[in-house]
Amino acid sequence: xxxxxxxxxxxxxxxxxxxxxxxxxxxxxxxxxxxxxxxxxxxxxxxxxxxxxxxxxxxxxxxxxxxxxxxxxxxxxxxxxxxxxxxxxxxxxxxxxxxxxxxxxxxxxxxxxxxxxxxxxxxxxxxxxxxxxxxxxxxxxxxxxxxxxxxxxxxxxxxxxxxxxxxxxxxxxxxxxxxxxxxxxxxxxxxxxxxxxxxxxxxxxxxxxxx
Numbered sequence: 431x432x433x434x435x436x437x438x439x440x441x442x443x444x445x446x447x448x449x450x451x452x453x454x455x456x457x458x459x460x461x462x463x464x465x466x467x468x469x470x471x472x473x474x475x476x477x478x479x480x481x482x483x484x485x486x487x488x489x490x491x492x493x494x495x496x497x498x499x500x501x502x503x504x505x506x507x508x509x510x511x512x513x514x515x516x517x518x519x520x521x522x523x524x525x526x527x528x529x530x531x532x533x534x535x536x537x538x539x540x541x542x543x544x545x546x547x548x549x550x551x552x553x554x555x556x557x558x559x560x561x562x563x564x565x566x567x568x569x570x571x572x573x574x575x576x577x578x579x580x581x582x583x584x585x586x587x588x589x590x591x592x593x594x595x596x597x598x599x600x601x602x603x604x605x606x607x608x609x610x611x612x613x614x615x616x617x618x619x620x621x622x623x624x625x626x627x628x629x630x631x632x633x634x635x636x637x638x639x640x641x
Contacts, residue, residue, distance in 0.1 A: 432456040432475070443484065451475040451496065458482035468507075470496035470515065477501055486524075492517070493532070500538055512536075512553070526563070529553030529570065540581065548572040548592060555579040565603075567592035567612070574601060574617075583621075589614060589631075596635060608633070 432439075432449070437456040443449065448466030449458070453473040464484035468475070474497040477483050483490065486506040492498055492515030500520025507525050510517060514532030523542035531551040538557050540546070545563025546555065548570050556575035565572075565580060565587040573595045574580050580587065583602040587594065589612035596617025603622045606614065610628030614635045621639040 432473070447484075449475070449484070464488070467491070470494075470498055472496050474499055477503070477505060479503070480505060483507055492534075504541070506542075513551070521557075529572070531570075544581075546572075546581070561585070564588065566590075567594050571595060573597055574599060577601065600638075602639075 432451045434454045436454060440459050442460045443462040443464040446466050447464035450469045451473050452471045455474045457476040457478055459478050461479050461481040462484045467488050468483055468490045470492045472494040476499040478501040480503050483505055488507050490507050490510040493513040495514055497516045499518055502520050504521040504523055506523050509526040509528060511528040511530055512534040513530045516535045517538045521539040521541050525544045527546045529548045529551055534551060534553045536555050540557060540559040540561040543563055544561040547566045549568045550570040552571045554573040554575050556579055558578050559581045561581040564585055567589040569592045571593045575597050577599045580601045584604050586605040587603050588607040588609055590609035591611045593613040595615050598617055600618040600620055602620045605623045606619060607625040608631035611630060613632045618636040618638055619641060622641045
């Protein structure tokens with residue numbers, strides 16, 4: 431358990447170990463293989479090694495205004511769940527991002543086969559993203575703060591009981607699906623097929639190109 435001030439962990443963590451960061455700024459410097467997961471309940475946790483976060487099959491949970499700093503490296507986890515938190519300074523690859531509640535900011539880049547699910551809260555993607563998985567807005571508000579933040583142009587985005595805000599930018603997806611009580615606003619979709627299902631949906635974006 432990492433509390434207060436600034437702490438540096440220069441030992442390897444293996445087996446069923448886990449890491450909990452509750453406050454302060456703490457750094458994992460070595461290659462770790464622990465499988466017990468990482469919890470950031472406050473403060474900042476810096477992973478300054480490609481394998482600092484343990485097994486690539488691990489999970490990270492961020493809450494309480496906590497920050498995950500990737501040390502300008504490319505790292506991998508099965509999933510990262512945010513409930514009032516930030517991911518910054520690096521790239522997450524092949525990782526599922528879940529914005530669950532609160533206000534969350536992902537300024538890190540998202541790559542590989544990863545996906546994004548916005549299930550609640552207000553979540554902002556502002557990195558240079560190329561993730562090839564799909565994007566699901568299943569509640570809350572997902573802000574796309576740059577032209578490349580919605581991932582690969584071959585991806586699919588589905589909105590159900592939520593809002594997608596393009597922040598005035600232009601995005602491209604293979605398919606944009608409105609699944610009921612869905613809103614897309616404040617921007618443009620280019621060369622994107624649109625599928626309207628169920629109940630009441632609101633399209634407040636421009637559709638251009640081969641859409």
